[in-house]
Amino acid sequence: MRELHKKLSVAMLVIVLTLGGVFYLLDRSSSRLYHEELSQRLNASLAMYIVNEKPLISAGQTDQSALAELAHQAMVINPTAEIYLLDTDGGVLGHVLDEKTVKASRVDLGPIQALLAGSGKLPIKGDDPKNPGVRKVFSAFPVLDNAIDEHLAGYLYVVLGGAQYEAVAAEVAGSYRQRMVPITITFLALAAFLAGSLIFYVLTRRLRHLTDDVQQYANNDFSSDFLIADADSAGNEIDDLRHACHSMAKTIQQQVESLKENDRLRRELVANVSHDLRTPLAAMQGYIETLLIKDGTLERDARIDYLTTARKHAARLNALIQELFELAKLDSSRMQPQFEYFPITDLIQDVIQEFELEADAANIRLEVQPPIKPLSVFADISLIQRVLENLVANAVNFTPNGGTITIAIKNSHDRVGVTVSDTGSGIRGDDLPRIFDRFYRAEQGEESRATSTGLGLAIAKRILELHGSEITVTSTVSVGTSFEFELPGTRLAA
Secondary structure, three states: OHHHHHHHHHHHHHHHHHHHHHHHHHHHHHHHHHHHHHHHHHOOOHHHHHHHHOOOEEOOEEOHHHHHHHHHHHHHHOOOOEEEEEOOOOEEEEEOOOOOOOOOOEOOOHHHHHHHHOOOOOOOEEEOOOOOOOEEEEEEEEEEEHHHOOEEEEEEEEEOOOHHHHHHHHHHHHOHHHHHHHHHHHHHHHHHHHHHHHHHHHHOHHHHHHHHHHHHHHHOOOOOOOOOHHHHOOOOHHHHHHHHHHHHHHHHHHHHHHHHHHHHHHHHHHHHHHHHHHHHHHHHHHHHHHHHHOOOOOOHHHHHHHHHHHHHHHHHHHHHHHHHHHHHHHHOOOOOOOOEEEEHHHHHHHHHHHOHHHHHHOOOEEEEEOOOOOEEEEEOHHHHHHHHHHHHHHHHHOOOOOOEEEEEEEEEOOEEEEEEEEOOOOOOOOOHHHOOOOOOOOOOOOOOOOOOOOOHHHHHHHHHHHOOOOOEEEEEOOOEEEEEEEEEEEEOOO
């Protein structure tokens, strides 16, 4: 940030010096134009007075003596004036200057005519015969030939600010005023530079604090614990930027913690998958090897027993793989529920029919508590069916003989609530927060006939998350467990 302050200060110095130089040049240019216009206006009638004193051209002949006399008189009054007599084409007919100093024999008549016509904006500059290519302000007036019916014979051309003016101007170039202008500009430039540097220092103070915060954030292993309290207060844009950076730092820390947790869960998932896959595979391998070794000695009933057990482990292995694929599909961004309206009671009846034989075999009663009026929900029917199947299957597995499983439906404004409860052994309070974790199976007592993979509740929770819903659980040991969720719905016409 110190480099930024230096660069801003240097940029400020360059800008101030540039503006100072431009101002100095503009001041000199405007001052020169001011003095030229002032001189031309004050001496506008000088040529007329000279012409009116004596005839300068008579019968086509130039009166050099009269020209010299009038020129000397005029130059006494205005030492900076240089007088030339021109013909009608601009050619120089005469002057009283040193012949060696006059280098041009012709003067452009355009500016002279513009001045006489009053059609140009002052100052109007014309040629300087002493310095071809240099243009200076002048005074001019037509010269008439009185011998030829006052015929236009030429022009009296008075250059204002001639050689003597240039010499005097060079002498006063180092005068007090001329020195004061650049000194004043330099002083103002330094004052502006110092003021700008101080302002930049103050303005970059918050940026320096922000840089220190970011550096400290990086040095503290991306921990936002060091962030100060006033970062939550917003002020100008820099304060807002600092506030945003601190918020970003906290978000990054949360994401890092989330990544660490996800990495831990991933390792647990790999370990659990490895364990759950190895167990049925080992059992299947053991029974198949026993069949191969004792093929000739096993009785028919024992062989069928071994094959039945191996098939049971194969079915469990197949169910685990299927649920792993299902969970991976639900976690992918490509999974999008197909929402539609359907009657929830009809879907629950279909699910109940799926488990009637299994429930009857375990002497478990399945009940449905329908709403007073028919209800429909807006959801993906196949995914909600999967949720209900997982919840009912979980209840059947952990409900003892003679128990009851109840599915209740209730309406709450524009939501439809579904509750799946059982009279099983219940879940301990320590296990409740983790029952939706993948492969987590709580101890359910001796009555448990659980053959689940530990993924059913995780799948149900993920499906409901895709529907913008949340599943909750309440349980009491030796009393039972209830799972509840809500879906958007409307009441069907009776």
